[in-house]
Amino acid sequence: MATANSVRLGLWTNYATGYSNRWQILATDYWASVMMAVDAVCLTLAYPYIINIVSRWPLHVSRWLTPGSEHRTSPVDSQSNIAGPLTRADSTGYGTLSADTNGTEDSANRSGSSGFSSYLSESQSIRKILRQFIVDIMRTDSTPSIFLKTAVLAVLFGTFVAWTAAGILLTRNPSDQAALSSSTHCGIWQFDEDAGDEAAYLDDLHNHWKESRASQYARNCYSSLELPNSMDCSSFYNGSISFTTRRDERCPFKSPELCLDGLYSAVSFDTGLVDSNIIGINSPTTYRFRRRSICSPLNVSEPYIQTDSKNNSTTYRYYYGSKGSNNSTFETTGDTFSNLVPVYAVNTYFSSNYPEYDYWHPLPGLLPDDGGTLTIMFVSSMHIYYTNPSFDPIFPAKKPKYFPGQRKPLYYNSDPRALPFACVDKTTLCTPDGRSCWPMTTSPPAKAFNSPAYWFMKWSLEISTVYDSIKWRLGSALLAQESVSQFVSSLMEPNQWEVEASHLFATSLARVQWDAWSLANGEDRDRPGYEEVTPDEAKGQLCGIYKFKSAGYSNINLVAFVGLILLAIVIFGLSREVTIDKGVVADAQDGVDDLEDYGVNASLNPPLVFEVLLEVILVLIYHILLGIRKSVLFVLRRLRRVYRHVLAA
Structure with missing residues (x-):
């Protein structure tokens, strides 16, 4: 039977599948379950960190939507009211930043001490976060743009879909039981008519x-x-x-x-x-x-x-x-x-x-x-x-x-x-x-x-x-x-x-399948009267190119296995809080620079690496678009001058 093949363990390439599923790791069922468990642990450990990252997005928007704040028109304007120096609330360097300001009530509103913002900081349940955020949006007296509300919900829903997809990807890994034959007895063997009666x-x-x-x-x-x-x-x-x-x-x-x-x-x-x-x-x-x-x-x-x-x-x-x-x-x-x-x-x-x-x-x-x-x-x-x-x-x-x-x-x-x-x-x-x-x-x-x-x-x-x-x-x-x-x-x-006739044709196709297996394993090599007739062009090269469905072995998708581990590491890194240098804060207070340029809102917790990177990316995109706009305007001006020159001539 084909299942009697010896298999080639480890990393191999299945050329019949798409690129995302092409590189496989063949392991015994036991080690495949161990590798799957490693991915499951990484996915579980990454859960609170992804919640920490995702919760910041509705938190920022919720503060802007919360009624009663006199300074929600612009985060930059809010930062201008910082009167005293910023200090860390704990000795870890990752605590909340506080400011000694005259606007006590406004500071309370911006710090999120009540309403959805405070609720968000207390809860790690994505279901509760979503429910409270939707209620907060629907009850607000302000009229923010529908686009903004939709964007927030899209981010949250997208996170849910992505996390579900990661779970599905995990359940589909191991992917299948395909394996390469490791037989070294491959070749074409035929009966010699002169072998005797x-x-x-x-x-x-x-x-x-x-x-x-x-x-x-x-x-x-x-x-x-x-x-x-x-x-x-x-x-x-x-x-x-x-x-x-x-x-x-x-x-x-x-x-x-x-x-x-x-x-x-x-x-x-x-x-x-x-x-x-x-x-x-x-x-x-x-x-x-x-x-x-x-x-x-x-x-x-x-x-x-x-x-x-x-x-x-x-x-x-x-x-x-x-x-x-x-x-x-x-x-x-x-x-x-x-x-x-x-x-x-x-x-x-x-x-x-x-x-x-x-x-x-x-x-x-x-x-x-x-x-x-x-x-x-x-x-x-x-x-x-x-x-x-x-x-x-x-x-x-x-x-x-x-x-x-x-x-x-x-x-x-x-x-x-x-x-x-x-x-x-x-x-x-x-x-x-x-x-x-x-x-x-x-x-x-x-x-x-x-x-x-x-x-x-x-x-x-x-x-x-x-x-x-x-x-x-x-x-x-x-x-x-x-x-x-x-x-x-x-x-x-x-x-x-x-x-x-149909059965005879099907038998001929089944014979093709069996003969392919026979070639890969040299089924007839030890039979009396048989000799090898493999062409010189193929001798020694027919081994290692035959795949079959193994028993007791499973494939682990290399991209999914390594990708989930790297995803957990990246999520952990992006969820870390950024320590704000006091010198930068002092410069911001002196008007040299604004904390918003560093992704920092003085009324919020210290920014995450994710927030800083996002702000840097947005700034880069802004400058790129600005450069494109200037280039287009420059070209249009030049064309207008040429057009006027042609008309004048």
Whole structure:
């Protein structure tokens, strides 16, 4: 299973995700929970400090809105009433600043000793702060601008949203269980035909098992049905490769008369253009591929099927191409229903992209009209009864038979012929942008030729045709066979042949997923008769580029993990109070400078680092805008002078 992979722990890059989620730290579930707890502690410890920062904003505005203050028109005017020197209220250097002024009542109003301002200094609950602030705004007799009220509420609401987002980010970290394989046995391994008969027999059994494995995976993970005891579908990086099914497609053969129901009677299955990261390839540059199959039942009239009756026996010969020295493709004798075996017999033949090596050579009219490989399958239903009639062209059951004691008849296939259908497979490889594509048999561009990611994709697709989904299992590969109990089959789909073709296509895609895993782990390296055939361009470079879904491990988003820690540190720093130098205060009292230039209001607590930085930023923005304004005015004046000069001339 894919979960048997050894994983690469620590920092790694998942190129299939966005930049914010690209850098991951893979750890065991235990250490992932520890790292998550660290972020949670940082977030919790930062809470009172963010409240301290946020509360200053409504505090300033609330003082301005509080009625009864004679000096709320301008903070600068308020500072001008400071008569005595400012002193610290405690020995820490971070206490409140007080002023010996004559305006005792005004000082009390500005210091916030009552109303919302004092309430804010006593409460650390953001819910209470918001409620009291809203009440304070709604009850005030003054008429400040709606924009100001909205801005205050927007800041508070934005803080709430940001804090909620941080919490959500924390819960989503760990992000997933994707992991890179750390196997050092990657490579392409193929059976050597000269390895001997014993190794060949074992290889046949191994191939049968591989085909069955892919079929079972497709049965459980590509089907919309939830099957009991289904295979785990979460081991691969993606559980399946999606595809679309279209009916009434154009006949894929050069001679459309070979399609049973005419020119537009075929069914197609198409993945579209797919990024190879879907099969687990992890590379900054991943190539694309497209798998497409078009299937159709074949014409069973003469001259394609001919009958030869001799000695009370009938032989059916199927002329869809030559096989070896025979002009016919296949032949059957007698009535298949008379064989008292409740199974489906399947014979299949294949025409590859290298016809000079093929055993079967199809009719010229049966060749694909736009290239690709061809698979033909002959299906014979033996001694099988059906509970309902079927008019499917490959799985018919039209003739009823009554049994004693049964009110309803059973149905069976009275046609003694094997009924054929064929599929054309086409696999296309493309550049990462999908603009340039080529078939499997064509040499790739020079850039792709030297790319391990390209070779990984190509060899994962080598054994992924409809023929590769049925050639080892034949009749046992059919879903219809699973419905047979004793001699009776349960109800089949009205379009059973389409269901079978779809499952074979899904099996071919599942085979791609399994073969990608096999390449990454060198599954066949220790099997007798196998040898490595990895191209020199890819040798030693296929390791470390395959990802899968691990078990017992979790990814921690590096940006989120480090970001939350840094956020807590920054919030702590921004919430610290700034110590005001007494010399600066004296200068301000002498009129040399104003405390407001330092973000200080004498009636408030010592300013926070956040407030000072904010004021500096606002001053910079003000001067930048002022400079832009002066530049624009200068240019306009110059243009006006030039315009006047032109008019005067």
